[in-house]
Amino acid sequence: NATPPTNLHWFLAASFTNGIVIEFGRKIRLPKNEEPGVPTYSKLWTPKKATLLWISALLATTALASFASYQTQTLHLALPILISSSAIFIVLSKPGKRLELLSGLWTLILYLTLGLSPLFIK
Numbered sequence: 001n002a003t004p005p006t007n008l009h010w011f012l013a014a015s016f017t018n019g020i021v022i023e024f025g026r027k028i029r030l031p032k033n034e035e036p037g038v039p040t041y042s043k044l045w046t047p048k049k050a051t052l053l054w055i056s057a058l059l060a061t062t063a064l065a066s067f068a069s070y071q072t073q074t075l076h077l078a079l080p081i082l083i084s085s086s087a088i089f090i091v092l093s094k095p096g097k098r099l100e101l102l103s104g105l106w107t108l109i110l111y112l113t114l115g116l117s118p119l120f121i122k
Contacts, residue, residue, distance in 0.1 A: 007071035011114065014064035018110055020057040025103025028054060030096045047095035054099060055090055058106065062086045065110055074117035081113045 027040040028050045034043055041050040062082050069078035089102050 005071075007068070010064055010068035010071055014061055014068050014110070014114070017057055017061040017064055018107055021054065021061055021106060022103045024050065024054040024057060025099045028095045028099050033096060042095055051093055051095050051099065054103075055093060058086055058089060061106075061110065065114055068114060069117060072118050073121060077117040077120055078113050081109065085109045 024041055028042045028047060029040050030042075030047060034040060041053070044050070045053065065082055066075060066079055069075045069082075085106065089106055092102060093099060
């Protein structure tokens with residue numbers, strides 16, 4: 001009878017907010033790239049507000065992933081990667097295809113960091 005780790009909820013919460021990063025990143029466009037009849041967050045909230053919400057989701061994911069890495073005693077390895085990556089992505093964030101690309105790259109960095117950091121613990 002296997003039971004999940006007691007602190008799995010931090011990883012699951014980080015995964016959930018990362019899903020929001022991906023979802024927002026896919027649907028934040030420049031006004032010139034909006035398509036009629038296609039619902040987007042940039043159309044709903046304006047590109048600037050939607051991008052700020054994307055940044056908020058990115059920061060929430062960073063915080064939750066930090067808690068998850070703390071649970072595996074890898075915070076000292078993960079935190080510099082998570083903070084520097086999120087800071088760079090915030091500086092680069094602009095509505096459009098770039099945001100979609102950053103969302104995918106962030107996901108890769110997030111899961112590689114959380115997944116590989118425990119391998120470097122002695």
